[in-house]
Amino acid sequence: PxxxxxxxxxxxxxxxxxxxxxxxxxxxxxxxxxxxxxxxxxxxxxxxxxxxxxxxxxxxxxxxxxxxxxxxxxxxxxxxxxxxxxxxxxxxxxxHRNVAAASIKAYYFMRASVSLKEKYAGKWSRAEGHPDTSVFIHPSAAGDKRAAGMSISSPRGWYDAGDYNKYIVNSGISTSTLLSLYEDFPAYMKTVKLNIPESGNKVPDVLDEVLWNLRWMLTMQDPGDGGVYHKLTNAAFDKMEMPEKGTEPRYVVQKGTAATLDFAAVMAQASRIFSKFPGELPGLADSCLLQANKAWQWAIKNPDVVYDQDAMNKVFEPQITTGGYGDRNFSDEFIWAASELFVSTQKPEYLKAVNLLPDTTMPIPAWSQVRLLGYYTLIKNSNLLGANSPKELPELKNRLLALADNLISGAAETAYQTVMTKxxxxxxxxxxxxxxxxxxxxxxxxxxxxxxxxxxxxxxxxxxxxxxxxxxxxxxxxxxxxxxxxxxxxxxxxxxxxxxxxxxxxxxxxxxxxxxxxxxxxxxxxxxxxxxxxxxxxxxxxxxxxxxxxxxxxxxxxxxx
Ligand code: 9MR
Known part of the structure; x- marks a missing residue:
């Protein structure tokens, strides 16, 4: 054989x-x-x-x-x-228990602004990269010359990917998805031990890991007006080298509607979850909600600020050539942020500001498409909403089940017996x-x-x-x-x-x-x-x-x- x-x-x-x-x-x-x-x-x-x-x-x-x-x-x-x-x-x-834990521990290995000790990182221990305690405000971020040359402190966060930059839009969906994992399965997630530096505290490890990025995100809001910088980045990608070798200047660039709404959504969700840990994380939930609301207000006033890197590079220096994450349609970001703010505050004003059902599609989430994250939140919290419940809720539930039926229909006929291979x-x-x-x-x-x-x-x-x-x-x-x-x-x-x-x-x-x-x-x-x-x-x-x-x-x- x-x-x-x-x-x-x-x-x-x-x-x-x-x-x-x-x-x-x-x-x-x-x-x-x-x-x-x-x-x-x-x-x-x-x-x-x-x-x-x-x-x-x-x-x-x-x-x-x-x-x-x-x-x-x-x-x-x-x-x-x-x-x-x-x-x-x-x-x-x-x-799958080991691979499941590893999929979250992976975020520890992605941490910026800290060295990874052997005790936690084993043979992948490494020096600290990108402290980000002195980050230039790129001229695009203020829209005038005032901010050029000024710097802010914006440490921590996870590196986005193979590169060493930190992007709010992509951080938003990532952080929220991990928060949802905890929110949906708190009992199981409390048993997941990651061997990270915070493992000894009373906060579940998955939330400790999320906090590394959340605390960075909180620094990305302009305290003056509530707008959120699109990203913290080098002007150009670092070489294929270890993080500590990357010592090029770092910038926060242009505030945008997508980044600001994604920030609002994550912070509103985080406030719900971290309010359960008042002793361990005093004040955090309140700060998150306050900053979420400030971001929301900015987005209401600035509902269509696209991050267009090419256009930006025609006006401002230095040129920024790292990842774009340049979304142009914000109806889904509005739905997501409104849903999270609504569920966390129970104030109907947020949902009233958006069209919950802009069309009949149910797009699978991605960094540029977050509508369903809002729907998931409304549906799974529907028993808490009582009289404030949006009138669209029954329709949202029907659509979720219709989406699922649509996904699985014919999946078992495919060569690999999956939805993915349809x-x-x-x-x-x-x-x-x-x-x-x-x-x-x-x-x-x-x-x-x-x-x-x-x-x-x-x-x-x-x-x-x-x-x-x-x-x-x-x-x-x-x-x-x-x-x-x-x-x-x-x-x-x-x-x-x-x-x-x-x-x-x-x-x-x-x-x-x-x-x-x-x-x-x-x-x-x-x-x-x-x-x-x-x-x-x-x-x-x-x-x-x-x-x-x-x-x-x-x-x-x-x-x-
Ligand atoms: O995941 C992103 C993908 O959807 C885009 O098509 C692609 C090109 O714009 O960019 C991907 O995101 C990259 C980001 O811009 C920079 N960091 C690495 C990301 C993954 O490749």
């Missing part, structure tokens, strides 16, 4: 819950049967392969091994005569975050309806991310048998350690090749390469890790449902 582990037989390389669905996908299968084997090749289960109902995005059918009925805990491989073996996997309770349109820059955010949407629908089918397909997208996919990679560094070794991530490239920083989700298949690095296949779900120059397929980013962290931790929390 051919052995070639993981080549033709694709599955979640971590494993499966005893009571959960368990599927493997076989490429080019010539057999009708499959076996589950122990490490000493004892056959403990067998079943019939079924051909996928539809061909994959590459035009070819797969064969499906469904061994959901086999629920005995242990270490196994899936074996198909003539095709070979899967990578080893486990069946056990809490099978459409080539899911495969843009950061496609793995699309898979994760689809999973988050399905979990919201499950929480609302308690209908198990949504949970099954959320888990299937997790299986996709962890190996049941067109490239055969588990897309999380350090977790799985075939994982990215060369992410586009400066510390992972420059630290001289073979293993990349663990727990990071790479962007994933993207036939766009905006980085000009040739991927092995332009079939959407195969367009992935583990190359550190390939920033369009193999970068890592805080807004991609966050929905993954949500999905995998939520699945742990819900594993017995």
């Amino acid at each position: 051919v052995v070639n582990e993981g080549v033709n037989v694709r599955l979640n390389q971590i494993g499966f819950y005893p009571g959960g669905l368990k599927k493997g996908v076989i490429l080019n299968s010539k057999s009708n049967v499959f076996y589950i084997q122990t490490p000493d090749k004892k056959k403990v289960y067998n079943g019939k392969l079924k051909k996928s109902m539809k061909p994959g995005l590459n035009g070819r059918f797969t064969a499906i091994a469904d061994f959901s009925a086999f629920n005995h805990p242990g270490n196994y491989q899936l074996y198909v005569p003539g095709s070979g073996y899967s990578y080893p996997f486990q069946i056990k309770r809490s099978v 459409s080539a349109r899911h495969f843009g820059w950061g496609s793995n975050s699309e898979a994760a955010n689809e999973g988050v949407a399905l979990i919201q629908a499950y929480q609302l309806s308690k209908n198990r089918k949504y949970l099954d397909f959320a888990l299937a997208n997790l299986d996709y991310i962890l190996g049941r996919n067109g490239s055969g990679y588990s897309y999380v560094t350090g977790y799985g048998s075939k994982t990215p070794m060369h992410p586009h991530h400066r510390p992972s490239v420059a630290d001289g350690i073979v293993d990349p920083i663990p727990g990071l989700l790479v962007g994933g298949p993207n036939p766009g090749m905006q980085d000009k690095i040739k991927v092995p296949s332009v079939v959407p779900d195969e367009a992935y390469i583990d190359d550190d120059r390939a920033y369009a397929a193999n970068e890592i980013a805080i807004n991609w890790n966050a929905p993954f962290a949500y999905l995998v931790n939520a699945m742990e929390a819900l594993q017995d449902k």
